[in-house]
Amino acid sequence: MNILITGATGLIGRRLVDALLSQSHQLTILTRSPHRATQYVGRQVTVWETLADQTSLDGFDAVINLAGEPIADKRWTPEQKKKLCDSRWQLTEKLASLITTSLKPPAVFISGSAVGYYGDQGEEVVDEEHSAKHHEFSWQLCAQWEALARAATSEATRVCLLRTGVVLSPTGGALTKMVLPFRVGLGGPLGNGQQFMPWIHIEDMVRGIVFLLNHHDAEGAFNMVAPNPVRNAQFSRQLGEVLHRPTLFRVPASVIRLLMGESATLVLGGQQAVPKRLHEAGFVFHYQEVKPALQDVLNK
Template sequence: MRVLITGGSGLIGSELVKQMATRDHDIVVLTRSREKTSQKLSHLSNYMIECIESLDDYHDLNPFDAVINLAGEPIADKRWTKKQKDIICHSRWDITEKIVSLFHASASPPGIFISASAVGFYGDQQSHPIDEELNVYHGEFSHQVCAKWEEIAMRAESDLTRVCLLRTGVVLSKNGGALQKMLPPYRLGLGGPIGNGHQYMPWIHMSDMIRGILFLLETNYAQGPFNLCAPHPVSGKKFSQALASTLHRPHFLFVPKWVIQLLMGEASALLLDSIRAKPKKLTEMGFEFHFPHIESALKQILNT
């Protein structure tokens, strides 16, 4: 299968490229820096991987069997100033619009378009369990970003192309991401929940994230939004306790809500919103999680 992947040098993308390349797929990676991405993927030099910096040379997507769109400015790395919000939005919307236009220009378009989104689509839902059937309309920035992102991606849907949307939770990995940022204070015995710790955190092990994407790629009746998160979301307090326990460290501190709001501004919603998302569609289609519980996931990642 010949597959175009955007965001192939990111946390999820680089692992996906690795898994797909070793399964003999022919991969084309769209990246902002061909040189940096080629270096990052140099351990895969024996496989069919091509790096490109623009889609301008493509007039259609006829050469591809599938497109996986993971591109986007990291949403949690900086405060949400007006400028940063524009960067976050357009880094997602513009490339997706370009891809969709190429789908429409194709006589034989790829059979599937998998496009990233996030559980931030749902906004703060307190302790209510939610799945993909929930219709949400509100003014939170995370929802606005994801809602338009998904709406653009769905324009690629046709009789020849199915579209799958990845509403991703917090991806836990030993190679980066949120967990790696949390580890230093926890290893010093200074870790603890944020605020009252009651807010739910939808999470997923990197292995299940990649397996989920491949499952959707290979399941020809899969379409629409999918929650890419483990079947057992946990509260911030339980996650914090599990992490401290896995590291054999004490757990008695907490980070006040006002401190996070002071440090992150509006972006603090990423840590304070409660999203008890369940992967209903995936599990009903027969997908089995290797790491459904937070304790086993953390133990495997941290090799304890």
């Protein structure tokens, strides 16, 4: 396939590029940092710096859109919220517009989203048919992001939306930040520890995207999470066991809110999200339980 990818230098993008190149696909990467992209993925890809000169996406078989400002790296000031939205919405809108104006549009548009679409769901088991209980910022961000991507839907183009949980990877991402206090013996649950934490191993995340790319009946939203979400306290305990460290220190919710502000909802709330539609489509996870996933990731 001839595939256009955004976000190729990110946590998921780098592993996805490796997987697609190993399958002999032809890749074009859209990035604001061509030199950085070449360092990460080599010179066997075509690099675009902008879409400004493009009037269509004729010639591409697929578009995979993973770009976006990291959501948990900074406090959600009004300026940061705008940056989070613009980095997702503007590019997605442009890609959807180019797809719809193509004479021979790509057969599939796979676009990012997150389980933040559901907001805090408490104890409820959450599949793709659920909607947000409260229209908090994470819902506003993801709902518009998805709506802009869905605009590319036509008889010629199917759209798949990736409602992604916490991606467990040996390099980068949320786990890298979690591990440091655990390694020095200061790890433990966040808040009361009862909030659910949907997660997915980076290998299954990449395999899931490739599955959707090749599964021609797949369209709509997909929860990109492992089948067995865990509570934060359980995750913390198993992370401590894998690292052979105690998990005695609980971080009070008040401290987290002080440090993170409104974005504290990302770690103090949660979703017991399950990959119902991936299962129905026939996808099989390699990592269904969190402890083996952590062992594999941290051993690397």
